[in-house]
Amino acid sequence: MKKLFQIRKDIPKSLSNTVSIVTFSLLIILWFWGSNFTDISNVFLPTPQATFGAMLDGMKDGSLWTDIGISCYRVFMGFLISVLIGIPIGILAGTFKIVAAVVKPIIGFMRYLPISALIPLIMVWSGVGEKAKVTIIVVGAIFSLITMISDIVRSVPTDLIHSAYTLGATQRQVIAKVIIPAMMPQIVDSLRTVMGWAWTYLVMAEMLASSSGLGYSIMIAERFMKTYIIFMGVFTIGLLGLIIDKLFALINRLLFQWAIEQ
Incomplete structure (x- = not known):
């Protein structure tokens, strides 16, 4: 048992998977017990039977698949735009101090603005269509992404850069052949975090300005106190x-095994 609680020591993969499955199963069991064998009203805690039954019904009639498709489209579009804009700016800001001086005050100002406060303004500028929802995701994710990427660039060992210059590399080659390859594993990890933010902002957008999607279905269920539908939407998003x-994680492991093994 003591070996399982050593700082940063690996445990067998099979044990890790087993513990994860058992933990998730226990949560489902507690949910089942609490909703079926206690005095808690099903309005506050719907049963797993009702929740998963609604999920199966939504799969059968296609409504759930439609909501998933619409929400995934919005998430991936906002995510893609954030990546295409945020990563280059982040690399430049982390590489050149003059670029950092330009973007730092803007990022510092925008990062701490609550996106919910900007939604009415975005709707005024973009309307209430798909453009507004994608814009909400982009605004919510891109500024933090730029900060994360620039920090990753600055974490690349200076010795690698100096060695490249010593071998005759140009500034452009240093960026393309040294900095970007060295930071790629950490970029993928950062994108995992950004994708989580994208889902958060998407649900916020769909609950405030939408007529479709998982967030919209959650909002409608809340109006009619159909908490099992809310649970279904939350479970689906999770x-x-x-x-x-x-x-x-799989992409990171397949492409950058050398970084994981270090």
């Missing part, structure tokens, strides 16, 4: 997030 997170 499951999608888990799948996407595992995909990012």
Whole structure:
């Protein structure tokens, strides 16, 4: 037992998977027991049977698949735009002090603004269509992404850069052949975090300005006190997030095994 609680020591993969499965199963069991064998009203704690029954019904009639497709489209569009804009700016800000001096005050100002306060303004500028929802995701994610990427660039060992210059590399080659390859594993980890933010901002946008999607279905369920539908939406979003997170971890492991083994 003592070996399992050593700082930063690995444990067998099979044990890790078993513990994760048992923990999740215990949560489901507690949920089942609390909703079926206590005095808690099903309005406050719906049963797993009602929740998963609604999920199966939504799969059968296609409504759940439609909501998932719409929400995933919005998330991935906002995520992609954030990545295409945020990563280059982050690399430049982390590499050149003059670029950092330009973007730092803007990022410092925007990072701490509550996105919910900007939603009415975004709706005025972009309307209430798909553009507004994607814009909310981009505004919510891009400034923190730029900060994360610039910090990753600054964490690249200076010795690597000096060695490249010593071998005759140009400034452009240093960026392309040294800095970017060295930071790639950490970029993928950062993108996992950004994807989580994208889902958070998406649900916020869909609950305030939408007529479709998982966030919208949660909002409608709340109006009619159908908490089992709310639980279904939350469970679906959590499951999608888990799948996407595992995909990012798989990509990182396949592409950057050398970094994981260090």
